[in-house]
Amino acid sequence: MKRACVYFIALFFAVSLDAKSVKQYQNEIEKENKSLHELKKALEEKRTEKEYCLLEEKRIRSEVARIEQELARLAKQKDALRRDINKAQKNLAYSEKALKLADMEKNQWQAVLEKEADLWFRANHGFQKMFTNPVAGKLRLYALSQKKTYRDNAEEKETESKIALERWQNAKATLLNLKKKQEQTARERENIKGEKQGLLKTTIGRRIVAEDEIKKITDSARDLERVIGNLEKKKKQTEAETAARKVFREKKNLLPWPVQGEIITRFGKNKHPELATYVISNGIKIRTAPLAAINAVSGGEVIFSGEFRAYGLMVILDHGGGFYSIYGQLGETSLEEGQKPKAGEAVGRMGNSGEQALYFEIRSAGKPEDPTTWLIHNEISERSSK
Template sequence: MTGQILFGRFVVFILFALSVGQTALADELSASRERLLRIQERIESTDKSLQQNKTKVRSLRDELRAVDKELFSLARKEKNLKKKLADNQRQQDESRKQISLLRKQIEAQRQTLEKRIGSLYKGGGGGVIKLLFSGMGPAELDGQFRNMLRIVHHDQKILNDYRQQQETLNRKLESLEELKQRQQMDLAELKKSRKVLARASKLKVQILSKVRKDQRLLTSLKKELESKASRLSGLLKQLETAGDQDKNDSPLARQRGKLPWPVEGKVRISFGPQRHPDLGTLFDSNGIEINTEEQTPIKALWKGRVAFASAFKGYGNLVIIDHGSGYHSLYAHASRMVKRVDDHVKQGEVLAFSGYPGTSGVYFEIRRQGKPVDPETWLSRR
């Protein structure tokens, strides 16, 4: 019984040493998963920011196109308005020339009319008095007089026409001047609008440049985060592989009740509290003892790595297999071992042979996370 206790303590020590590695591995896995989760959250956040930036870029592009279109429209309006102003100025210049010419014509016509009136009424060389005493007959005299009146009326009509034309031109000149003032005001407003739009366009170009720069930075950050996530995923895969060497196969836990026996034979000592068949004392057994003939092959319960293979006082030679995921199987009372530490074994592969001197069988345990479990509940029924 003392040997059983010592063996139990030894196994606990061995599995504790193994579990330290498992715990460290589990801690590293947990920390790596946490880092990966944070990186993935940052990737999602960065991707969201990228999408928002893309929306901003599209919006700014649309706004810039609208501003450029408006600037083009204003430039075209300004060009047309300047052309109209130039036409207006030409019309004003032409009207002023016509007014100046009309004034000269009016003045000349006025002087001519004054002379004729003076001749008629003041007795000049062709005056009325002279006409009366010219010796002409009444009919002839009347005809001459009427001719003179027609000339005077004609001159007066020409003079009035000139004055009307001058008034028309003056009104046109005033209208053109008013139009010019309105056009100049419109032109000033257009120039002001163009300046405002030009500043807005420049500002939007700067914002667009910054947003694009942010987008490049976010894209670079996303790629870096994705690279980190990829590397971390690879590390996780390695760690998970280290914790469970053959993850593609069904886990050991799924084989519960279906696993092969390490040796053929009858169970001499069962798992749990009981009385020792030879000593008659009560004790807790962490495993089972199976009666078997000497030199019977002891086979691996499940695939795994040899974590321990050496002699242990009172239990002959001991082999411990690490099956991953915190599961271990122990095989004691071996006379000869055929596997070494770090050897990888398959299910059913021979680990050792029974027949250690002074024993009548093989001692067998299964441990989960360092704690012993009843092996018979894991082995197939016979």
């Protein structure tokens, strides 16, 4: 069905070979070249954005790789810390055992020393008896001195063990603190890595969406220009078009609005809200209510009615004299090619869900013109211009 419609349009608007049509067609080519230049400019801007996205992707991938290297280094540090902590734990256990043994040894020698000293004094009947046998007294004193030395050595071992125990306790605490900080750093790097990967995904998505949108806009504009060009060629064959053109020209600033609403996209260059670039609009978009009736701005003949690329469900009216009005993004229409609605009669209706916006164009000799210069000025147009 679609192929049949396109074939019919091409056949109906076949090229006229008379001198006047050729001249007008050449003018149209020059005008379209100007529009093509604007599109190429917009495409160049999008290519620049694409290159920027590619550089961002490369930069983010590099940052993610650097973070992964740092995480690998932190993992090695974690293993080393775990080994150091185990070593400190073993040394701590050894120090605790050495302290316990040194304390036991000191206590044992202290008990022996006290017991022998007591026996010695009893065996010699008191302090003065110690001097009756000088040799025996010296030997006993020497033996006591030796045991005291053993006790003192054991006490020194106990002191050294306490120092070693404290040192390994401090070392373990320090290592555990380092391990805690290292784990916190690793968590932070993992979070940053996740953020970077999310940003990378967004950047890639932005580039893909931009490329897809540019293709759709380019294809839609090119195909519509082809359709309007073919329509214009056919209509320029008759001399009656000149008179019809004059009649329609007199309607400038007097055409009724196709629907009540607010202009949200103006004719010409508009900044795309998502692509961060400018796109050329050959018409206007009028935000309106769901199921709003769309009316013909002037009497004419339906030369196209159906789905057409990004314009959705579309109706084209030929008003004669090379003038056309285009109604796009309709929700429904009952018009068929060949029908001739009058001014104010229904062209179709908008959809019934979500935000609804009519796409509206006026073409003269294949060239898009600002519809607001044709429509009658009223409260809506004044509000939309603010």
